[in-house]
Amino acid sequence: MGVSGVGKTTLMDVLSGKKTSGNIEGEIRIGGVKESVMYSAWLRLPTEIDKHKRLEFVVEVLQMIELDKIKDTLVGIPHVSGISPEQCKRLTIAVELVFNPSIIFMEPTSGLDARAAAIVMRVLKNIVDTKRTTVCTIY
Structure with missing residues (x-):
């Protein structure tokens, strides 16, 4: 809400992805990586x-x-904008991990190429190092 000319329509266009040209600056607090984990x-x-x-x-x-390092990055729509499939896989793990489950079941590398799978496996080691029970299937 605000007077005419303060940028209400521009804000809505930027948030909905309609305005993609020009120089857009600011913090992403809606639809970002950190927000997704905080919401969980x-x-x-x-x-x-x-x-x-x-x-x-x-x-x-x-x-x-x-x-x-990418906490303020927009999650986005697959193959259009936002984080990579490998980052999305890690975000999915983070959303579950924030609940602090006693056991974690996952298929951490499904749908990923070798490079992305290696990154996810490195992160998986970080989880295992915290003494959480982790059950995985790997292709």
């Missing part, structure tokens, strides 16, 4: 855990999954 934390962690502890979990998971 807010929905799935017990209500007794305060917002500072939830944010701490999110930051820890993003670092463990090696997504901290």
Whole structure:
């Protein structure tokens, strides 16, 4: 809401992906990598855990999954814009991991090329190093 000319329509065009030319600057807080993990934390962690502890979990998971450097990147639509398939796979793992499950079942490399699979396996080792039980099938 605002007076005429402050950029309401431009903001909506940028957020919906309609405005893609020109120089667009700012922080991505909707549809970003960090937001996706935070959303999972807010929905799935017990209500007794305060917002500072939830944010701490999110930051820890993003670092463990090696997504901290792209935390403000738009997730996007496959093959159009946003993160790569390998980063998307790691984000899927992060969304589950933030809930701090006692056991994790996954197919971490399905649909990935050899290079992307190697990155995901390196990240998987980070998870195993935290003493979490992890059950995987690998192709």
